[in-house]
Amino acid sequence: MTKESISAKGDLRLTRLTKSYGEFTAVDDLSLVIPEGSFFALLGPSGCGKTTTLRMIAGLEEPTVGSIHLGTTDITTTKPYQRPINTVFQNYALFPHLTIFENIAFGLRRRGIKDVDAAVSKVLDLVELPHLAQRKPTQLSGGQQQRIALARAIVNRPALLLLDEPLGALDLKLRRQMQIELKWIQKEVGLTFVHVTHDQEEAMTMADTIAVMNEGQIEQMGSPADLYDNPKTAFVANFLGQSNLIKGTISGNDGDSHIVDVFGQKISLQKNRSHAVDNSIYAGIRPEKFRISRLGTPTSGNILTGGHIEDVSYIGVSTQYQVEMPWGQELMVFEQNDDGVAPFSKDEEVNISWEPIFTFGLRGDEDATAGSEVNPEELDEE
């Protein structure tokens, strides 16, 4: 009755994928390779096209242009039920009329798998809910439903598992726990996971590789550390954590480094960490990379003088400062409360310093606020 699903395996390759709805382009000429066995995250604000991309991979949307390959097989127009791909839906989409056991067995039965009982028991053990087999989905808590949705998908051992904001409906604490569990399960079953989320912390905790999406395109792709330490665009710098972006001009070179003139003060920046295209540049420094020092205290590395502490927030593990610089910009500084130094107080005059290797450079013509306020969904959760 059901046509046999194709048995493709290998890397997932998206080639020049575009999806338009009338005038609106949700996904814009996107090309991407997701290696087999990896935990890959598509990260971006709502409306960036990440869910549309996922739905095209699942076969729930048809691309306007472009192709999708799994290994060497073209699956662009293959029906969802013929793809060796399973999805964990955002609100789980468990079948309310079936027991947990039958929910998980659904895919196995459709494919005519012989030993359904053994496979279901095994996956129920994996998600540690074997005692719930005979319950109905509505009798389960959100966290339990989430695990069953995962079990229902991985029991089929798909070539690719898609997760659409899988933890979005869980509370913060449970979400953190599930992040670790999901990562563990991915290693355990060895499947390729493609995870869509707007939560940068979730993506960084779980994924090997993150593609940051914005307006239907990939802004940057790389390991979490890569993206965090060396963002290529202001959007990535602001969307993944927080950044201080200071406008400057490249005024000279010193070996492997640029010398950057920042409102009359000189700082250095490694050439291979600069994405500027001309002399106009934004020097980027993460808030926790800064050190604050009282006037007259010796410091090394890049130094910016003339800071004035505008605001102090003590948050236990660290203290956050807003430091106003002579050119009017407020820099954000996170200091660990681990060095026994008395915290600075409001209105103190200070210098700011950091190791030059932590500086990254962005094109000077960028919008320095891109990506910093595009994520209203996150506000109520963090």
Add this chain to the structure above:
Amino acid sequence: MRKIRTPYLLLLPGFAFLFTFFILPIMNLAQTSTQTPVGGGDTGEFEQTLRFSNYIDAFVENKEQFGRSFVYATIATLLALAIAYPLAYAIALKGGKLKNFMLILVIAPFFTSFLLRTVAWKQILGEEGFVVPTLRTFGIIGDSTTLTSTSFAVVMGMTYNFLPFMTLPLYASIDRIDPRTLEASGDLYANGFTTFRRVTLPLSMPGVVAGTLLTFIPAAGDYVNAAILGSPNTKMIGNVIESRYLKIVDYPTAAALSFTLMVVILILVTLYIRKAGTEELV
């Protein structure tokens, strides 16, 4: 104390209404059903003689009409289901912005009287309507075949008249289905047909049960369609009860028939709900 009393107070008007207009008449009906005519009295004069064989006589005499009622009602219910399911499905899942408009169209027939609509069907299916000539042109019916005064006309009339009662509960239950469960089914290797059989249909069962009951029960007791669109050969039990009451003035037989009809429907409905197992559904 007030809080505990409130629900009972809220129940009071309903109870009072049902007691006056349902329980009392039913008791009266039960009483009438075992009466016999007063010897030498006028037409319509009866006395209580507890003659329970009224039931047997009434049933034996009219078993043909009983059987016909249930056959017609069953066919009309199945036809209505076959028409209403795709309709409700399309409105619920593909209706988009037109959903409410289409629902209004479904209940639009209620804006005119039941009787009038049935008379209209007589026109449509009559010699001067467009259905008969069209069917004759295509040779589907012979030149001498007519459609009015046939069981076909009666069943079609019932199907039409009760269609909204089938469509609305079906719509309500299909509309409640999360479209993502249908996507999930496709994602889990079920093609369109399997998704319908394994997910959509089971999830819409409450609507199927409600719709078939709301159609079957009034259809089984209906007499308007048979009276207007049928002939003496298509009489249903409703027509018999009507004529016993209003024309022959044989109240005991009419009451016994009414009671029998009620009990049979009750038994059938109970069996049906058991079988459909609604409590197992969401």
